[in-house]
Amino acid sequence: MTADVVVAGGGLIGLSTAWRAAQRGLSVTVVDDAAGSGASAAAAGMLAPVTEAGYAEEPLLRLGLASLQRWPGFAADVERASGLPVGLRTAGTLVVGFDDDDVRELDALHAFQRELGLAAERLTPRATRAREPSLTPRVRGGLFVAGDHSVDGRALHAALLVAARAAGVAVVPARVAALLVDGGRAAGVGLAGGGEVPAGAVVLALGAHSAGLPGVPPLPVRPVKGQILRLAGAAGLLEGTVRALVRGRHVYLVPYAGDRLVVGATTEDRGFDATVTAGAVHELLHDAIEVVPGVSELELAETLARWRPGTADNAPLLGPSGLPGLVLATGHHRNGVLLTPVTAEVVTEFLVTGELPALAAPFTADRSAPDPMRSRS
């Protein structure tokens, strides 16, 4: 029997798309040998387009805001369908700075946010520390964005897996080895170790591994290595996400339900190198301890390295691929968790109707290369 859709990749993007497509009545199979163990396992889960506004092209910012708006409903849907919590945390995000340059960057970000009509509150050092008393007294200023949230990416993945299966999605635990192309059309996927999963359409959601799959047309997706730490014993340390500029370097601290704190992340162009390095762990710990001295006493529970699916303009590739039947849901770079609801929605719409919603139009693979002068980072 041929499925309507096979989704290559069972991370957050692939699973959520499979789930939504199954809810619309399509028969869907997901293929992944280790679903959720890629970038989804490492993601800090920040839902923070406003605090990221300075680093994104405007169309990507609009997409991020649209997805942020969908998050509460999406989280509630997943929790209802799965019976599992996804750990949505709505305590806002605080950006802090340490020296004159950091404070100037905060001011520039705030000005840019106001220009775009985004809600953000510039805080004195005292007001900054009143909001997060664990911050070092050396903080020079802050910017609070009440609407930038976070979600527990691993809890979300576990819940999506249950929800997808409950909606009838089949999950095949095998590695996708090739795209099957038949008569100039994507016709399914071939599996490592033999076997095929034929389908009417293929959604490519392999994250950093999306380019280079035999049969897939050339795609501008490359691995962008990120190293990240998980600390334990942090109950009560932070109220919400803290993003810091430490003399020009960036570090973020994202608390989770229970006692976890995620500290991230490096951004490295090293191909598929999976090494957790002494230097990266040192820098992340150094900056995190500088921002919140109490981090020093926490348990270093986990260190890991994964690859973001990077693109030339840091924006995702959504919808048609140029090859009939091959649908893109990849290239989310640093924004995979944030963009999960909107990606699932627009890709499902495209699968069901053949039309890509206007919101996603700037993100097709045939978009022109971005004008580098417009980029703010």
Place this chain on the structure above:
Amino acid sequence: MTADVVVAGGGLIGLSTAWRAAQRGLSVTVVDDAAGSGASAAAAGMLAPVTEAGYAEEPLLRLGLASLQRWPGFAADVERASGLPVGLRTAGTLVVGFDDDDVRELDALHAFQRELGLAAERLTPRATRAREPSLTPRVRGGLFVAGDHSVDGRALHAALLVAARAAGVAVVPARVAALLVDGGRAAGVGLAGGGEVPAGAVVLALGAHSAGLPGVPPLPVRPVKGQILRLAGAAGLLEGTVRALVRGRHVYLVPYAGDRLVVGATTEDRGFDATVTAGAVHELLHDAIEVVPGVSELELAETLARWRPGTADNAPLLGPSGLPGLVLATGHHRNGVLLTPVTAEVVTEFLVTGELPALAAPFTADRSAPDPMRSRS
């Protein structure tokens, strides 16, 4: 059947003693639920009494030198008996300093070593870096001790286990829950979950867990927490052990065959706390990278925390305990690997003959408390 000897604890001290005792014709049983997973698993394996001379009482230094002298023969015996390598590395130890105070400490250590007739060579910054070219150019001076070596503690443990079994030692995989005392004499051990191992004599080699075992007389052994890192990818980075004074802080880097590098260690009075903390990992990485910048690129392969068996004077407890039949082989603090051969030898001699060799006489449990004015650290 009652064994001649039961050894409580299957770490390096317990296993080596069991092996030597079995070689002398005694029937020996070792009891440990996780042999080699305690301090033996964390030890950096430095055999470095000369570079440690500044931190030990003179009797302990003498014991360390006596054990160092035994190391080549001991290593060869273990390798022959087991067919396994123990990773003895004889490239010497280099102590380096970074600021004026560090250099003064090097000079003081060198003067003390010469006073004791110990071989050590004071080096210029250039000669220091010629010996280990990976050292930062900011090194201000060095002290080279050709006779201070290292051994791979985990390889040694694996080899000792094979050697001991080949010599007829029985290993019971259970946790020692109590000392059995019968008629005012140690008569074996009781096991967690029930059961007993009766024996004519009991060797207490439980490391930091030696005090507080029901039935054991009060012992001045306390856990001294140490956190340590293992890095990978270090092939060719260092020739031998590097110990550094980094503006008053101590860090050591010990290379192993293959590509491993051990970086240690913290010394903390926190009871049996097993937490690997963000602060400790940060400090160790910070100091190691400062000493050898190339460490930054290595893989952080393992972090762990264990407990040294500390005593008031940092020296071991060897031989009679006050309770007939209970023989001590514990309290080795930072020197367990170094003191393994001599401990096995003197404790075995005591088991076989009832006489403790003169070398070990200063280390019986009834020694008087040390004069704190004589300590150099």
